[in-house]
Amino acid sequence: MNTLEKLRSGKLAGATRLDLSLGLSELPPEVFSLADTLEVLNLSGNRLSALPAEMPRLKRLKVLFCSNNPFSALPEVLGACPALEMIGFKACELTHVPSQALPPGLRWLILTDNRIARLPDTFERYTRLQKLMLAANDLRELPPSLAECRRLELLRISSNQLGALPPWLLQLPRLAWLAYAGNPLCTSTDVCPTSAASIEWQALTLEHKLGEGASGQVYQARLAEGESVAVKCFKGTQTSDGSPEDEIAAALQVGRHPNLVPMRGRLEGHPESLPGLVMGLIEPSYQVLAGPPSLQSCTRDQYAPATRFSASTARTLLAGIASAAAHFHRYGVMHGDLYAHNILRRDDGHALIGDFGAASLYRADGGHTARALEAIEVRAFGILLEEVWARCEMPPPHWRALSEACQQPDLEARPRFTALEAALAS
Known part of the structure; x- marks a missing residue:
């Protein structure tokens, strides 16, 4: 019995979280049977292009994930959801973000990897906004009203078309985590001298996987001379924070330091042409x-x-x-x-x-x-x-x-x- 069948049978009565990834083209009406309890709704990985006008009936809904759905615009109905704080529409083909689509209590907005060229200049309304993720879009400028978001702490604007960082951005009092690589504003910088070099895939013997994250997989491997290393193979061209190429450039730029994970070099010659990094193997005591x-x-x-x-x-x-x-x-x-x-x-x-x-x-x-x-x-x-x-x-x-x-x-x-x-x- 899948999640939708459980929902229809009443087995999920009183649930606070619901995950539905079943190739849906519309929101099942049974979702509204949880109107009094549902707080987190995950609809990622479906075929949705719109949300019903009844969405505000989910009066306790705080978090909505709709990533990897073919939306062309952020649904305006979201702005009327009374408790909604977090919205995630990553990789949805979005081109339009109406100001009406953003609820007044917004704290966390994820619009990564879309085709958004401009945002509404109404961010003075969202005084609770703390986290804004806009990497991999087509933004040429940021709305000046973002300067009024005095609680904004994390901002991701990598891989856009920004020609400059606006002066107000560098004065936000609570901003602590900023990523902006991969924009025209970024001038080329010579990599500082390090011992890092290019390391060919054929020179490595992969042993086993150490872990996997959103951006890539990490393997333990052995160099031809017998030294054990870690190899990070990136999955694609974009992550929520930026691009693999920008990550590689920064990792090599910093060089060596006793408190940095040691970088051995850039991975070359992956059989699927994936970018990658070769790093020193970290002791399990860490x-x-x-x-x-x-x-x-x-x-x-x-x-x-x-x-x-x-x-x-x-x-x-x-x-x-x-x-x-x-x-x-x-x-x-x-x-x-x-x-x-x-x-x-x-x-x-x-x-x-x-x-x-x-x-x-x-x-x-x-x-x-x-x-x-x-x-x-x-x-x-x-x-x-x-x-x-x-x-x-x-x-x-x-x-x-x-x-x-x-x-x-x-x-x-x-x-x-x-x-x-x-x-x-x-």
């Missing part, structure tokens, strides 16, 4: 610092309840991350996703930062713009510092003030990563 944000937390990572740090371990962890961040900003790389879920840590606190999928290159000598981009990433570090501080047994008293300094609304007053490294190492 574990992910935290899990990614949930639908409820939106922009905040999820730590295991038992996570605790000694002051010494926390200091090693944070100082190492600050040192790595200072290093990649020295070479004009903005990580764009400086989160605990992208950090590996050992029991002694040694940390490794990886996953440059949201990274963007910039001119390190670019004056005000370069300073503002680093200040945006400093806010992300301030949030991380706050999270670690809260889980530290006896944190140094000045860490709270340091975290607040990183997160203050005035970007120019935020400390540099070099100053943070020094303050944490002392």
Whole structure:
């Protein structure tokens, strides 16, 4: 019995989440039998091109996923859904986003991988907006009203047609995670000298899969001389954050640092012509610092309840991350996703930062713009510092003030990563 049959039989009465991916061309009316309880509705992977006018009857609906459906426009009826906070329409062939389609309580909007050329200039209405994902569209400009979204923390605008970052974007007081690679505004930057090289697929012996994410698969492999390495093979041309080519360029640009996952080189000659990276193999003693944000937390990572740090371990962890961040900003790389879920840590606190999928290159000598981009990433570090501080047994008293300094609304007053490294190492 599939999910729709269970719904029709009444077996799902009182459900708060419903996943329907059955090649549907219209929304089954039985969905509205859950009008009083349904909070999350996932309709991804169907053949929907419209939603019924009755959608506002789902009065408790907070989250709606409709990715991989042939919509040409974001349905206007969504704007009337009273509790709707999160909307996901990834890879839907969208060309039009009516202002009426966005509900007033919007916190998280995903419109990645569509054909949107412009957005409505009505974002002053969405004062709760925290997360906006617009990568892989045809945007030539951002609506000026986005400057009024003072709670916006994460913005993905990679792989569009943007000729410049608007000045107001570099002044948003809470922006912490920004990705903009793959736009005309990005000038070519020479890769800094590293020991990374091109590594041929035929020179590798694949052993087993280590893991799989949204952007690609990671395998353990062995080089001809016997060294074990990790190989990341990208799945396609776009991810939610940007393109594989931009990720590869950033990963090679940063070079080597004790707190970065070591990059061996670019993968060449994949039998399916997939792009890839060859990296050093990480010891199993390293574990992910935290899990990614949930639908409820939106922009905040999820730590295991038992996570605790000694002051010494926390200091090693944070100082190492600050040192790595200072290093990649020295070479004009903005990580764009400086989160605990992208950090590996050992029991002694040694940390490794990886996953440059949201990274963007910039001119390190670019004056005000370069300073503002680093200040945006400093806010992300301030949030991380706050999270670690809260889980530290006896944190140094000045860490709270340091975290607040990183997160203050005035970007120019935020400390540099070099100053943070020094303050944490002392």
